[in-house]
Every structure is written in C-alpha cells, then in structure tokens.
Amino acid sequence: MHALIAESFDYLQAQQDSFMATYRIGEHKRWDWYQETGQLIFSNDGKPAVECAVDFVGTFSSHSDTWMWAWANESFLELVKARSRAVRELGESLDFLKLACATWSADPVDGWEMTAVMARQLGAIGSYRAPSERGFLYMVVREARWVS
Secondary structure (H helix, E strand, O other), rough: OOOHHHHHHHHHHHHHHHHHHOOHHHHEEEEEOOOOOOOEEEEEOOOOEEEEOOOOOEEEEEOEEEEEHHHHHOOHHHHHHHHHHHHHHHHHOOOOOOHHOOOOEEOOHHHHHHHHHHHHHHHHOEEEEEEOEEEEEEEEEEEEEEEE
C-alpha cells in the first residue's frame, strides 16, 4: 500500500505544481466553496478570478484526530461526495482499510495521502485544503478556468 500512496503523491505533486502556477492559486485574496454547485471559487476584491469544479475527498478533525471520507459524511451533498466512492471501491479491491473504512484515527498528513490517492484515481488536476474551526476539508480539482 506504501507504493500506491507514494505513486499517488508523485502524481498529485506534478499536477499541483502546474495547477498552482497556471491559476496563480496562492495569489488570490479569497476562496469560497459551494457544495450546491461543486465549485471552489478564487476571487479578488469581490470579483471571481478562477472557478474550479471540485470533489470532496474527506475531512480531518483536529478535535478527535480522525479522518472521515466524504462518501461517509451525511452533511455533504451527493454532488460533491459521489466520486469519492471510487476510492472506497479501490480500497475494498486491494483490502486497504484506510481507503475502505468511513472513519479512522489520523493526522493532517493522512488527509493529504488520501487526497493524493483520490486525485490519481480520478485524474484530478490539483487539490485544495480548506481550514475550518474543527480541522480541514480536503478536495480534488477536476477542472479549472479563468473567469473573464
């Protein structure tokens, strides 16, 4: 399973470098995500700059030190969590419990590892981690475009 994670990390790193540079992700003043549309929007001074189509991977809770897959999270809409089931199926086929179990003891690095596996599985072009008061939400980016 270490090879799967290592290969997935290599895949995501290459994609992420291109995504960050192409869309200047670190330079925008604000970001917002919307479950209802499955979008992550980067904006400046109230004007959208980059629009991304995203899938939620899962969440890391800093209160309980646990990971929860998006497919298991009842507060997420089907639109943003449906594709995470592909990773669950992969985990079941490989007998890799971290991919197949809904929740488990984790740290933020585990979140990035699971994000990398899902990114590679779905052919994502990048990823994003959004902080919350209880931890982090991890997502993969399927496509992105500049908003003119």
